[in-house]
Amino acid sequence: MALSGGGTFAEVFAEDVQRGSGHFDDGRIESLASSRDRGVGIRVVADQSTGFAHTADLTERGLLAAARAAADAARRSGETTAAVDLETVGTSPGRVAIRPADIDKATKVDLLQRADEVARSSDEAISQVSARYADSRRRILVANSDGVLSGDDQTRTMFSVSCVASGDAGLQTGAETVGLSVGWELFDRYDVEDLARRAARRALTKLQARPAPSGTLPVVIGPGSGGVLFHEACGHGLEADLVKKGASAFAGRLGTQVASPLVTLVDDGTMDDEWGRYAIDDEGNPARRNVLIEDGILVDYMWDGLRARADGRPSSGNGRRQSYRHLPMVRMTNTYLAGGETDPTDIVASVEHGVYVARLGGGQVNTASGDFVFGMVEAYMIEGGKITAPLREGQLIGNGPKVLQQIEAVGNDFAMGPPGTCGKDGQGVPVGDGVPTLKVAELTIGGTAGAGAP
Amino acid sequence: MSPGDLLAIAERIVDQAVANEEIEVACSHGRSTTIRAYEGEVESLTTAETHAIGVRVLADGREGFASAGTLDHDVVTDMLAEARDNARFSQTDPHVGIAQPDGVEAVDIDLWRDGVEATPNQDKIDLALELERRVRSADDRITGVRVAAYGDSVGAFALASTAGITASTRATSSSVSVQALALDGERTQTGYAYDGAREPADLDLDRVVDRAVSQTVDLLGSTKPKTATVDLVLDPHLAATVLGLVAGTLTGDRVLKGRSPFVDRVGETVAATGLSFSDDPTDLRSMGADSHDGEGLACRPVPLVEDGVLKGFLHDSYTGRRSGHGSTGSAVRGTRGLPSPGLHALAVRPGAGTLDELIAGVDLGLLVFTLAGLHSGVNPVSGDFSVGVEGRMIRNGQLAEPVNECTIASTLQRLLLDITAIGGEVVHLPSGVSTPPVVIGGVALSGAA
Numbered sequence: 001m002a003l004s005g006g007g008t009f010a011e012v013f014a015e016d017v018q019r020g021s022g023h024f025d026d027g028r029i030e031s032l033a034s035s036r037d038r039g040v041g042i043r044v045v046a047d048q049s050t051g052f053a054h055t056a057d058l059t060e061r062g063l064l065a066a067a068r069a070a071a072d073a074a075r076r077s078g079e080t081t082a083a084v085d086l087e088t089v090g091t092s093p094g095r096v097a098i099r100p101a102d103i104d105k106a107t108k109v110d111l112l113q114r115a116d117e118v119a120r121s122s123d124e125a126i127s128q129v130s131a132r133y134a135d136s137r138r139r140i141l142v143a144n145s146d147g148v149l150s151g152d153d154q155t156r157t158m159f160s161v162s163c164v165a166s167g168d169a170g171l172q173t174g175a176e177t178v179g180l181s182v183g184w185e186l187f188d189r190y191d192v193e194d195l196a197r198r199a200a201r202r203a204l205t206k207l208q209a210r211p212a213p214s215g216t217l218p219v220v221i222g223p224g225s226g227g228v229l230f231h232e233a234c235g236h237g238l239e240a241d242l243v244k245k246g247a248s249a250f251a252g253r254l255g256t257q258v259a260s261p262l263v264t265l266v267d268d269g270t271m272d273d274e275w276g277r278y279a280i281d282d283e284g285n286p287a288r289r290n291v292l293i294e295d296g297i298l299v300d301y302m303w304d305g306l307r308a309r310a311d312g313r314p315s316s317g318n319g320r321r322q323s324y325r326h327l328p329m330v331r332m333t334n335t336y337l338a339g340g341e342t343d344p345t346d347i348v349a350s351v352e353h354g355v356y357v358a359r360l361g362g363g364q365v366n367t368a369s370g371d372f373v374f375g376m377v378e379a380y381m382i383e384g385g386k387i388t389a390p391l392r393e394g395q396l397i398g399n400g401p402k403v404l405q406q407i408e409a410v411g412n413d414f415a416m417g418p419p420g421t422c423g424k425d426g427q428g429v430p431v432g433d434g435v436p437t438l439k440v441a442e443l444t445i446g447g448t449a450g451a452g453a454p
Numbered sequence: 455m456s457p458g459d460l461l462a463i464a465e466r467i468v469d470q471a472v473a474n475e476e477i478e479v480a481c482s483h484g485r486s487t488t489i490r491a492y493e494g495e496v497e498s499l500t501t502a503e504t505h506a507i508g509v510r511v512l513a514d515g516r517e518g519f520a521s522a523g524t525l526d527h528d529v530v531t532d533m534l535a536e537a538r539d540n541a542r543f544s545q546t547d548p549h550v551g552i553a554q555p556d557g558v559e560a561v562d563i564d565l566w567r568d569g570v571e572a573t574p575n576q577d578k579i580d581l582a583l584e585l586e587r588r589v590r591s592a593d594d595r596i597t598g599v600r601v602a603a604y605g606d607s608v609g610a611f612a613l614a615s616t617a618g619i620t621a622s623t624r625a626t627s628s629s630v631s632v633q634a635l636a637l638d639g640e641r642t643q644t645g646y647a648y649d650g651a652r653e654p655a656d657l658d659l660d661r662v663v664d665r666a667v668s669q670t671v672d673l674l675g676s677t678k679p680k681t682a683t684v685d686l687v688l689d690p691h692l693a694a695t696v697l698g699l700v701a702g703t704l705t706g707d708r709v710l711k712g713r714s715p716f717v718d719r720v721g722e723t724v725a726a727t728g729l730s731f732s733d734d735p736t737d738l739r740s741m742g743a744d745s746h747d748g749e750g751l752a753c754r755p756v757p758l759v760e761d762g763v764l765k766g767f768l769h770d771s772y773t774g775r776r777s778g779h780g781s782t783g784s785a786v787r788g789t790r791g792l793p794s795p796g797l798h799a800l801a802v803r804p805g806a807g808t809l810d811e812l813i814a815g816v817d818l819g820l821l822v823f824t825l826a827g828l829h830s831g832v833n834p835v836s837g838d839f840s841v842g843v844e845g846r847m848i849r850n851g852q853l854a855e856p857v858n859e860c861t862i863a864s865t866l867q868r869l870l871l872d873i874t875a876i877g878g879e880v881v882h883l884p885s886g887v888s889t890p891p892v893v894i895g896g897v898a899l900s901g902a903a
């Protein structure tokens with residue numbers, strides 16, 4: 001039915017997602033919630049036009065109506081009937097030791113309460129605490145007119161705790177978030193009390209913070225959370241859909257030196273247990289480890305099926321969608337800048353006057369220009385080669401392609417950062433990122449203090 | 455499905471309440487069309503039908519919630535059981551509960567227009583293609599369009615509860631958006647514009663084309679400015695963004711939990727004299743207009759700041775009970791989530807003067823085109839504000855060179871107090887915010903040394 005209007009490619013994507021979450025705030029359980037979503041999205045491609053329809057009506061009638069709507073949307077001249085032999089593609093779903101659905105809700109609530117108690121008791125200045133867990137199980141099945149039939153079973157579990165500290169200079173916040181593509185065994189790897197203490201300490205530290213400087217300074221980015229900078233500032237520009245539309249600063253630069261020779265940037269959907277991991281993408285293609293930039297040379301972009309087909313090459317396993325209600329497009333998985341050789345203490349020692357960013361928050365990038373902004377959630381001055389006073393929040397601003405050229409040192413302490421949700425064209429998908437300690441020759445810092453000597 | 459059909463489903467679940475149990479059910483149904491045009495062709499056409507249900511259960515002062523993306527009978531039944539189970543493991547709170555009728559009469563607002571359903575798909579496709587073509591041909595410097603899109607939806611919503619509240623409504627909306635590209639040496643500059651209305655005929659394509667093009671070409675040749683203290687001129691789009699961030703901290707949940715910089719400040723001067731704003735969903739001209747809030751209570755005007763003085767906060771039934779102020783009919787929710795207090799239709803009272811006159815009154819300033827990094831750069835608890843900015847410098851009342859790669863920093867508290875001028879021309883934006891342009895004086899702009 002989907003190909004009846006003359007389409008060249010048709011795909012059925014079925015999804016069933018169950019989620020559970022608990023939110024503790026202000027000394028009480030604020031909400032315990034559950035949700036269920038299941039449905040089918042049908043996509044028909046004719047030339048470069050895509051028709052898409054989705055439905056939660058899983059009867060044969062509902063599915064055929066959706067197929068007809070998708071076919072009409074992509075309609076071209078002529079009719080096609082195609083008999084397709086479906087061949088199952090082998091997959092290896094992530095290992096889940098303890099299904100979150102099997103855990104008693106009282107146990108889950110207890111985790112939240114413990115985080116609250118520990119954070120509050122860590123210091124009198126902690127005036128507010130919230131803690132949250134969320135788990136999900138997403139089962140998908142993809143079949144298409146190329147004969148692919150493939151499925152995946154994806155479980156993710158996350159926990160976060162956030163504290164407010166009150167001081168003479170107002171309120172400050174600190175948070176700690178962990179999440180992996182695993183089940184409830186997440187809490188065998190992370191101790192919620194430890195996470196709560198760390199979140200409280202972040203907020204307390206910032207009470208003593210002075211205004212961030214404003215102006216252009218050398219910046220050392222600590223291991224882990226700085227990966228989001230490369231996700232935003234470089235990764236998006238390496239997505240083939242944006243490249244093909246001229247909306248990327250990296251278009252037309254394959255094989256050229258786009259970064260410092262110290263930089264190797266990888267997107268890897270196969271990383272064990274990481275937040276952006278999966279067995280198959282949402283077009284049925286196996287996840288892969290894709291080297292994007294190797295020793296500073298641009299090696300490849302990331303591809304979904306649609307863009308890959310137009311270019312006569314295989315997908316790189318980066319076709320993802322938020323849900324059956326969304327069209328797939330090129331998305332990242334776990335994106336990281338690979339570790340180097342340098343001792344991180346030597347990197348800090350090499351900076352006379354600059355900023356050390358221990359933790360980056362969210363950011364935003366204009367993929368066409370490469371311009372980005374990022375929040376510094378935890379940052380310190382570097383003075384005389386040493387990390388000194390904590391800084392209040394401020395923004396880092398720069399240009400992705402420029403920053404890649406300006407990386408002067410890469411540490412040997414690679415770490416993945418906290419779990420993230422990447423937004424693009426209104427769709428959010430889970431992603432991971434990571435970096436070792438690294439030094440950028442200069443970035444603009446938007447603080448409220450004067451430049452140079454705050 | 456009609457609002458009546460949805461209400462019947464909601465009431466059927468509410469009727470299953472046992473003794474000492476409160477149930478509130480929200481149901482919705484929507485159909486939407488999205489068309490993306492690229493290089494004179496339809497890149498994609500998506501038609502979608504969504505169903506949703508959210509079930510809130512209260513028993514012994516404990517609350518549980520469950521939601522689903524289908525109205526299939528088996529799943530809906532599961533959700534009631536799940537919500538009851540969640541309530542069992544929740545904690546007792548004397549203030550928690552569903553909304554109780556408060557006698558406020560809802561204004562009669564019709565959010566439905568026939569145009570969305572009456573317009574053939576081909577005309578909608580043509581609209582997206584026309585938008586792309588016009589942006590491409592409007593200026594030689596425009597080198598491409600990343601995407602030109604048309605979208606619309608028709609939807610119905612119903613809510614019923616054991617407190618005897620029933621509310622149902624249906625609504626339509628349509629929108630266009632476009633992102634233009636222009637080559638600037640090695641760099642690509644982008645400009646974005648959109649419009650939204652209740653039906654396609656009310657969309658202002660001319661304005662979208664003009665804005666997308668001018669936002670792109672007027673920034674060509676941008677450089678990093680010198681660090682300075684400048685007056686920010688915000689047109690209504692940008693004023694809506696900044697004042698929306700401030701007003702977003704004036705909610706009962708933030709205040710009760712000590713997470714707003716404006717806690718305990720009712721009655722104090724928190725903003726420049728002359729600044730007044732309220733949340734007014736009863737104003738039909740706003741795209742945020744509505745008859746009922748997310749708990750089925752009547753929407754009503756809520757004064758927030760009056761001539762610089764903080765007047766109060768937005769409350770839903772929970773924060774209203776806990777604070778003792780009662781709900782202000784300000785619950786916002788998706789069908790799939792619990793209600794919380796929030797803005798429906800922020801309305802800023804106009805002053806005098808056009809945008810051009812405001813610019814003419816500034817010695818050293820910046821006309822802001824884009825603010826970047828708002829979700830990371832604005833801390834709604836501390837009020838710290840540091841965001842990336844692009845725009846045109848203003849020198850001696852005249853627009854001057856375009857700038858980028860710079861940030862502005864302040865606090866939400868300071869921004870309100872530092873407003874030095876409020877324009878006279880209110881624009882009702884698709885986001886539901888209605889505001890004139892404003893000028894904020896003495897803001898730190900960080901760029902080159």
